[in-house]
Amino acid sequence: MENVLEINSLTKKFGKITAVDSLDLTVEKGSVFGILGPNGSGKSTTLGMLLGVVNPASGSFKWFQGEQTHKVRRRIGAILESPCFYHYLSAENNLKVVAEIKQVDTSRIDVVLDRVGLLSRKNDPFKNYSLGMKQRLAIASALLSNPEVMILDEPTNGLDPQGIADIRDLIIDLANEGRTIILASHLLDEVQRICTDFAVLRLGKKIFQGKVADLDQDKTNVEVGSDDPEKLAAFLSDSHFAASFRKEGSNFKLALKPGIEITDFHRALIASGIVLNRLQINTNTLEQKFLQLLKSESNA
Numbered sequence: 036m037e038n039v040l041e042i043n044s045l046t047k048k049f050g051k052i053t054a055v056d057s058l059d060l061t062v063e064k065g066s067v068f069g070i071l072g073p074n075g076s077g078k079s080t081t082l083g084m085l086l087g088v089v090n091p092a093s094g095s096f097k098w099f100q101g102e103q104t105h106k107v108r109r110r111i112g113a114i115l116e117s118p119c120f121y122h123y124l125s126a127e128n129n130l131k132v133v134a135e136i137k138q139v140d141t142s143r144i145d146v147v148l149d150r151v152g153l154l155s156r157k158n159d160p161f162k163n164y165s166l167g168m169k170q171r172l173a174i175a176s177a178l179l180s181n182p183e184v185m186i187l188d189e190p191t192n193g194l195d196p197q198g199i200a201d202i203r204d205l206i207i208d209l210a211n212e213g214r215t216i217i218l219a220s221h222l223l224d225e226v227q228r229i230c231t232d233f234a235v236l237r238l239g240k241k242i243f244q245g246k247v248a249d250l251d252q253d254k255t256n257v258e259v260g261s262d263d264p265e266k267l268a269a270f271l272s273d274s275h276f277a278a279s280f281r282k283e284g285s286n287f288k289l290a291l292k293p294g295i296e297i298t299d300f301h302r303a304l305i306a307s308g309i310v311l312n313r314l315q316i317n318t319n320t321l322e323q324k325f326l327q328l329l330k331s332e333s334n335a
């Protein structure tokens with residue numbers, strides 16, 4: 036798979052603070068890459084360096100296998116901070132200003148407004164837009180040059196649930212069109228829903244990088260209950276399915292042994308005449324992973 040971005044040992048210091056510390060990262064073409072981290076972990080500084088608005092102290096990064104800088108910028112669309120538009124101008128006229136700056140044909144304006152669902156509101160002044168519409172206009176603006184890569188810093192910040200869902204759907208659509216998306220977020224659930232890959236930053240250091248899909252592989256933690264808890268407890272003690280188990284209320288929490296499938300476990304229960312009234316598979320959510328990582332790093 037082709038990489039659109041390779042970061043090597045990228046570092047940024049602000050006085051005594053090391054905002055980004057020897058960061059190595061690889062982003063594959065077509066991925067939706069989430070950069071996760073608590074406040075102040077270096078997400079925005081990283082994106083700033085990647086876009087050339089923050090100077091690195093050391094290290095390097097390479098876009099599109101080493102494409103020249105002036106060509107790179109046209110291939111990337113970015114929203115770094117709150118959208119910056121003229122309040123009294125309409126959405127269309129605001130995009131005309133951006134198109135002029137970016138030297139993009141104005142015929143793209145209707146295309147991108149349609150893309151973000153704002154075509155019918157293109158004559159409304161920006162000041163009358165809701166927060167969600169303002170954010171969608173910012174995405175439209177970033178789309179003017181039809182970029183292959185979109186960089187989004189906290190794209191759903193401050194939005195209501197509907198606004199969040201709209202932006203989420205839009206990001207998924209943009210990814211389905213084949214664009215690579217890099218987004219910084221602290222909304223773990225959003226990253227889990229949108230992203231294919233993620234990295235976790237803490238105090239400027241990358242403490243994890245992985246695929247979101249792999250989180251769902253970890254289906255070994257199971258909670259079970261039965262109308263006959265003694266029989267269930269005896270099964271869990273005697274059978275070779277549970278690596279460990281403990282009683283919790285009227286149910287049992289257990290870790291299946293490595294390699295044991297939930298279907299094998301369930302079949303064996305039925306064969307032993309045990310009928311479950313509860314079976315819950317606790318998948319490893321990004322939130323659990325994130326909290327575990329931050330905890331293990333701060334204990335290290």
Ligand SMILES: Nc1ncnc2c1ncn2[C@@H]1O[C@H](COP(=O)(O)OP(=O)(O)OP(=O)(O)O)[C@@H](O)[C@H]1O
Nearest residue numbers: 049052054072073074075076077078079080081221
């Ligand atoms: N211009 C600056 N001058 C001094 N320190 C800065 C500057 N920009 C960022 N920092 C510091 O660098 C560190 C990383 O900040 P950064 O904004 O990159 O983190 P972040 O993960 O994006 O945080 P948030 O989620 O709060 O936006 C923080 O300690 C921050 O205070």
